[in-house]
Amino acid sequence: MSSSSEALVLCLYAGGTIGMVRKDASSGFAPYPSFLTETLRSQSRFHDPHADSIFSWSDSVDRYKAWSEAFTRPGSGASTPLNGSSSKDNAVNSIPAEGDLAKAVAEKRDQLEVDGASQANKKRKSEHDSTGKKGSLTPSTQAHLDHIYADTASRSPSGAASSGSPPFGHPVLVRSSAPKGTSTHHAHSSNLSPDGKHLELQLPTLITPRSGANGKRVRYAVLEYDPLLDSSEMDIPDWIRLASDISLNYQAFDAFIVLHGTDTMAYTASALSMLLENLGKSVIVTGAQVPLSELRNDAIENVLGALMLAGSYIIPEVGLYFASTLYRGNRTSKVSNNALAAFDSPNMAPLARVGINIEVAWNLVERSRSVKSFRAHDRMSPNVAVLRLFPGLPTSTVKSFLSPPLQGVILESYGAGNAPSRQDLLDVFKEASDRGLVIVNITQCVQGEVSAIYAVGKKLEAVGVVAGGDMTPECALAKLSYLLAKGLEPEEIRELMGRPLRGELTSSRGGSGGQTIPQELTPAGLGPIKADIKTLLAHILHNPQSTTTLSSPTDTSGPASAAGWDHSSHEVSKASLAVLPYLIYEAASRNDLPLLQWHLYALSQLETIPTISIDEEHFHPATLNPSTSNASGDAASTSHIVDNDSTTPLEKMQPLHLASARGYTGVVEQLLQAGCSVHAREVATGHSPLFLACKNGNLATVRLLRNAGAHLKEDEVALARFLVQRQEERSKDDSEARKVWEVAGVSFA
Known part of the structure; x- marks a missing residue:
């Protein structure tokens, strides 16, 4: 790993x-x-094992100059990169061929520290090494360049094997x-x-x-x-x-x-x-x-x-x-x-x-x-097919098409789910449904969904044809094949075909990503928050311990109107999503389940509004989270914030890592049910929630994380064995620690 x-x-x-x-x-x-x-x-944009291609050194002018000096050589009035040059090109540009260059490097190590670098370049490198004035390389850049100088002397001009292509990395x-x-x-x-x-x-x-x-x-x-x-x-x-x-x-x-x-x-x-x-x-x-x-x-x-x-x-x-x-x-x-x-x-x-x-x-x-x-499931039923309606489709053809061994059919109907209302055709559909054939109705239109708003569509429903919402034909077919292989009853399959399992259709309850918080985590007495930004922000700032009711957006006595917002909804929503990660982290750090539930609920409601921007500003957590005691072995200081663009607002402050380190099992469970990833690594230490739970001996939390699919990675397993070995060398009783690691999947055999 x-x-x-x-x-x-x-x-x-x-x-x-x-x-x-x-x-x-x-x-x-x-x-x-x-x-x-x-x-x-063979292409360095896809394979740069030594980090010596131009793609790894073009993030600044300083680093590009360093790369250029190391990997180019004076030619006929211009500098010609050696990387990828053929023998013929080298000859034309007065650059030694690969074999000649390798021989030159072996004979003149004191004059050529890198492939294609002249003595003048070596002198300039020495100047960079000895000066600290403005314009010199940064320590990290210099260290990286030193590695290249040392490494390339034993390799070909392109940093490659004799075939001209870079060698593969570790297997x-x-x-x-x-x-x-x-x-x-x-x-x-x-x-x-x-x-x-x-x-x-x-x-x-x-x-x-x-x-x-x-x-x-x-x-x-x-x-x-x-x-x-x-x-x-x-x-x-x-x-x-x-x-x-x-x-x-x-x-x-x-x-x-x-x-x-x-x-x-x-x-x-x-x-x-x-x-x-x-x-x-x-x-x-x-x-x-x-x-x-x-x-x-x-x-x-x-x-x-x-x-x-x-x-x-x-x-x-x-x-x-x-x-x-x-x-x-x-x-x-x-x-x-x-x-x-x-x-x-x-x-x-x-x-x-x-x-x-x-x-x-x-x-x-x-x-x-x-x-x-x-x-991963390993079965799908092959007994599925797609039937596309067209004007004049004979009933006899449909009857023959629906014959056994067919178990499921995706019916591509007109418009919003319409089909001919001929009684003989409806009778064929009813007969097939009654014997257990699952017929799912989707639209032939590229965009839109099946909704029985016309009488002919309702007649299809009456004979057992189930609506497939806005699923694509490809997905409807795959989903039906998957469900039929599970051995479910036809009525169960019909019900599941209309329900989003993997976000494949837009739920009738709103939203296409299934991002509403589970019902068991919804604060008591609350339904969905209305998609009014002022009301949402008022909810965030509300104290759930004093009341669990929200003011209507039209209620002039409520906290939303009292705020008297002059900002646009977009600005307020950005502020809401910027503040919520810190409030969630604060609730998690206090092991405050009701408060955490409250903030998770608010976040889930914000996430159902597609117009909200997720490019929130960085807030320093110290301004929102007064200093709290940091137990030994906790997740990193909150000054280490995950890149806003690289993760969800929920995981920005990585509350799951903190809760796992402290053994707050209830908080961990709530965060998992809210969508936190068990595979994310903590920013400062690079550890997963499971490693932090193990390191601090939180057995109950470890079991919960394992049930949720968490697993230790290769470097974490090696570190776990080292920690246990060090405890043994210090003659400490490590039986409990060893047990926790073993539950996490570490073998000490």
Whole structure:
């Protein structure tokens, strides 16, 4: 598992256009084994293991100058970078070829400290080392440059192996659920698991330049399927395999990317959203319209964008990333086969937009709100189909279509859910429903939902056809297939098809992300707060211990009107979302469950308002949180605030880490039910809530976190063993501490 400054991502490469190559000028594109991985390895924007590419050194003029001096060499009137230069180019520019340069480095170490650097550059480096005046390198920059000077003397000009491509990074263990369908081309080793069901591979990793919301580097491995599939060949077994591979590697990686063809990408994203229950990590499906083998392509942006989002944010959904936009996967459809913006989500706004800045709509992000761990399902029913109505459709055709072994049908009707009102056709639908066939009604329109506002729509309801809301055809089919495989009664399936399970449809109670707080956490006596910003802010500032009633927005005696706001609703909402994280943290630090419940409820109501900006200002917590006692081993000081753009307002102050460290189990449970992530790392120490709970011996909290799917990461397991060993060396009784760590999954054998 990665450290806190590095995210580890697993890419499941199933096939598709992104890795295709044209066999010859007269033939079409087809997937070619290993091409994608080799392309990523050879491009420093995707693989910069030594952090010596221009992408890692262009964050300031000072650092770019340092890189330029280290990696360029005077030529014929200009400086020519050595990186990636061929022997022919080197000869033209009077630069030694790779072999000659390596020999020169070996013979003249005292004159050439870096590849391609002249004695003048060495002299300037010495001046940087010895001077502290303005314009010299910062200590961290100088240390990094020293590493490059020392390291590059033994490598080729590009920082690469003799093949001209950078070497792979350290290998990681990756498990595959299909031993016979997995490429082992780049694997250091591959062995069957003891039960013979899984293939265990030591796959090399690639690493991006430092980037992202938190300045992280993303280290990633590519698990390549064999054979690679065109997306038109994807089927239920392939979806189950993807879900199984994610499940097998869930604890070892921080996030997952599925590289996939575009034709059935929306189907796969929808199916994965159903198969992956209580998801706590990002799963992003992406691909390309133009393959990496073409000079002009959209693959570079799509893969880089997916890597940055997966490595920098915890968006615990199955998303679909395309054309600088992250959508909820089960809300998407492919809308174009010749545009780079090939997908759209007509009934829901995007989860994130990647422009000059990365903007995440945290109020829309679906988060698990139950204290249950992640699980991947392994069954879907193949006995489902789509029936699209058209004028003149014969009843006999419909009757034949609905015959066994069909178990479920997605009926694409007209407009708001209308169909011909012929009695013979309605009788066919009723007969099929009565024998247990589940028929779900969705609209043929790109945008909108099924609502029985017309008489003909109500007649469909009367014969057992259930409304599918605003689900896409792809998602409706995947959801029905998933539910039928669970062995439920037809009436149960009909009820669940109209209820959002993974944010796939807009609830009749409002909201498309399911962001309302669970009923059991709603303060007694309160219903939904009206979407009036002044009332919301008044609620935040209200004392729940003195009253549990809110003034109506029209009540001139209430606190909302007394405030006499002159600000716009937008400004007030920004202030509300800026203040609430600190109030939640304060309530958590006091172990005050009623107050915490009150503030969580207010936040949940704010998050249902889509016009609210989430780009709140930084407030220093000391101004809102007077000094409180900080128990030994607590989460970091509140001066360490999570980047506003990288997490939800709820988790900005990381109250779950504080409560876990102090053993406030009730607070931990409330925060988990409100949507806090058990996988987020604490900013100052880099530890997870589970590690902090273990370190402080909070056994009850540890059990709760484990039930919610928390697990220790590789570096935390190593540190846990060190702490226990140190206690043993000091001859202290560590039986209780060892027990807590063992409950968290640490083995001391």
